[in-house]
Amino acid sequence: MxxxxxxxxxxxxxxxxxxxxxxxxxxxxxxxxxxxxxxxxGSAVPRHHHDHTESFVVLAGSGTMHLxxxxxxxxxxxxxxxxxxxxxxLEAGAHGVTIVSAMPASTRFTREDGxxxxxxxxx
Numbered sequence: 001m002x003x004x005x006x007x008x009x010x011x012x013x014x015x016x017x018x019x020x021x022x023x024x025x026x027x028x029x030x031x032x033x034x035x036x037x038x039x040x041x042g043s044a045v046p047r048h049h050h051d052h053t054e055s056f057v058v059l060a061g062s063g064t065m066h067l068x069x070x071x072x073x074x075x076x077x078x079x080x081x082x083x084x085x086x087x088x089x090l091e092a093g094a095h096g097v098t099i100v101s102a103m104p105a106s107t108r109f110t111r112e113d114g115x116x117x118x119x120x121x122x123x
Contacts (some may be wrong), residue, residue: 020038040092067088
């Protein structure tokens with residue numbers, strides 16, 4: 001049974017937000033990327049979209065999820081499923097927000113400037 005210890009999870013910076021990779025092909029996962037994103041109060045994940053579906057659950061705190069032209073308040077226990085190609089971003093609420101996200105491994109992120117990449121937490 002593959003076990004990756006908490007101390008071995010790499011953490012990355014995404015616009016001032018901490019992204020901790022739990023599983024990705026480069027380490028312990030082969031088909032799914034699983035990661036936590038911690039957004040401090042007042043911060044946001046930059047607007048982007050993916051070439052695969054993303055699903056996440058809010059573990060703590062609250063925020064506003066922007067999906068296309070819609071903005072929806074989200075809080076602890078809420079689940080968001082972001083369809084392929086949908087522009088989205090998450091804004092943290094007054095006390096920040098922490099999510100755990102899952103998506104197919106090697107999912108590509110497309111930014112507003114048109115650049116695309118596979119971030120290290122899903123590679």
